[in-house]
Amino acid sequence: MVQVDVIATEELGDRSYLAHDGQVAIVVDPQRDIDRVEQLLKRLNVRCELVLETHIHNDYVSGGFQLATLTGARYAVSAHDDVEFDRWPVRDGDELQAGSMTVRVVATPGHTDHHLSYVISDDDGPPVVFSGGSLLYGSVGRTDLVDPARTEELAHAQYHSARRIADLLPDDAGVFPTHGFGSFCSAGSTGQGPQGTVADERKGNDALTEPDENRFVEKLVAGLTAYPAYYAHMGARNRGGPAPIDLTPPQHADPEQLRRRIEAGEWVVDLRDRTAYAADHLTGTIGIGLSAQFATWLGWLIPWGTPLTLIGHDAEQVADAQRQLVRIGIDRPDAHALGEPADLAPPARRGSYPVVSFTDLAHRDQADGTVLDVRRDDEWATAHIPGAVHVPLHDLLERLEDVPHDLLWVHCAAGYRASIAAGLLHRAGRDVRCVDDEFAHAEKLGLTVAGQAAP
Structure with a gap:
């Protein structure tokens, strides 16, 4: 039986996966901080032989290119996607082998034009499908990211893709989507469970329970909400082959440097709890408390390319923020500072609000x-x-x-x-x-x- 381990990125509402047979591993849609994947490979004592990308992601920078480079694994990306790096170009109907596991490539357009799902099976137990942004738990991936003018067209494609997955697989096949756990890439309500099956989706997924295709499309399109502005930058980064990340501490900023950065109009972001920020902060800073929503909102609001300095109460807080930010393509803050407001500025340059x-x-x-x-x-x-x-x-x-x-x-x-x-x-x-x-x-x-x- 194919074994599947989940690598959750709760901050972005996404999941990556490691499927293995006890010796050989396949990694699906890895996030950019691939040290998490490396640690899991080491713990399971398996080698990565194949990295699969379901689509050119809109909501995060992929770690697939770097993971394949590091491990020597084959990197499977749709043959129809225009990318600037060497990859193993795959198409609908292709079959790949990794250890005892067979991977069938299934074209499932809708979330993107060239979206692929991967059905993995062995000689023991039901198959599993890695459905990316196609069939999610209870819903499907949104269809307005490629081109808003094509939202309805791609919603129709998404309807058929979800049904294709269900038609290809038995009821006990496991379903493992990348999106749908709070990600803005999902459309409609989605389940949050650890995993599901095709049978579960037949009972509760709008794309499979709604017999009227036009009604499904109408409902999906009407339910689409705003999505983060930084999505506009993710596709280009992923097509270019993202560079390795550097999570070492950025330059340290002393109180005088903080003052100059604030006066220059740079973004100096205070990571502390929101009530602590309201009670006392450096005037001119921006309070975005470090939480599961931190990178989403900072990336959504900051003018792209604006110099960024992080203020944390300790080094661990800054390191956690850095890890979140590299996932959305903010590679290196320009500086950081540690301490409480009283350590960093006199009372005349601090503020508060109720x-x-x-x-x-x-x-x-x-x-x-x-x-x-x-x-x-x-x-x-x-x-x-x-x-x-x-x-x-x-x-x-x-x-x-x-x-x-x-x-x-x-x-x-x-x-x-x-x-x-x-x-x-x-x-x-x-x-x-x-x-x-x-x-x-x-x-x-x-x-x-x-x-x-x-x-």
Whole structure:
């Protein structure tokens, strides 16, 4: 039986996989920090013979090219993808061998034009399919990343690709998608379980349960939400053969260097917890707390190519941030600093703003400032606070002039996005209150009205 180990990248909502027969390994869609793969290969005492890429990824920089170079493995990439490196070009219907495992290449266009899925089998047990951004748990990969004008065309292709996978395989075949665990590459709701089967998908996947193809396409397209701006840079990096990463500490910045970088308009990002940042931070910095969402939001908001300095309370925090950032192509921060705000700047160059709850918001005088909702459009459409100004966080820097110049009560769904928005607005000289609270609390308090949810 083919053994499958999962290498989860929860920060981006993706999974890479290592399939093996006890001696030989096949790695599917590896993330760029391939040291995790190397450690697993060593622990399992297997050698990597084949690296498979399901598609040219939009949401992260691949580690496939470097892993194949390092291990001497064959690197299988669609023959139809225009890339700038040597690879093993594969096409629909090809069969590859790695140890006792046979790999069948299956064309599954939709998420991208040349997307491939890989069915791996041996002489013992059911096959498994690595479906990339095609058949996900409960849904499929989004179809608007290649060209928004072709979204519906590719959604039709995605419908047929998902059904092709199901038709090719028995019910007990394991399904192992790359996307669908919080990734913006997925469309619609997806399951979060450790693994699933074709039988599971036959029961619960929209692409397999909806008999009307046009209705499926209509529903998929209507449910697509905004995706991170850094996606625009990922395809070119992956087609070029990404270089090795360097996770050694960047240059150290002393307090004077921090001051100069801030005054030059560079991005100096404070990694500390959002409440700690609100209570005391260097004026002109941006607070993006290190969390599973950190790289997504920094990559989405930062003007691409802007010099970046990280401030952490210790070296481990900065190292964790670096690892997240290399996955989306921010290879090396320009500098870093360690310590608390009091260690890095005098009181005159530090700032703060209040953190409040929806209860505080409910008790405020209605004339006391403006409520700013920084959630996505679909969240706003479902329910919102009457009279609030709505500017999604990912649009905030381009729409600052749409934000009133009075006291701002900034909220999102749980506090993280509100904290980033409050920091950006405070940096721009605005008077802010960060609502660090669950939106469900606002609903319980009767502050919201229902809107029109997306179909």
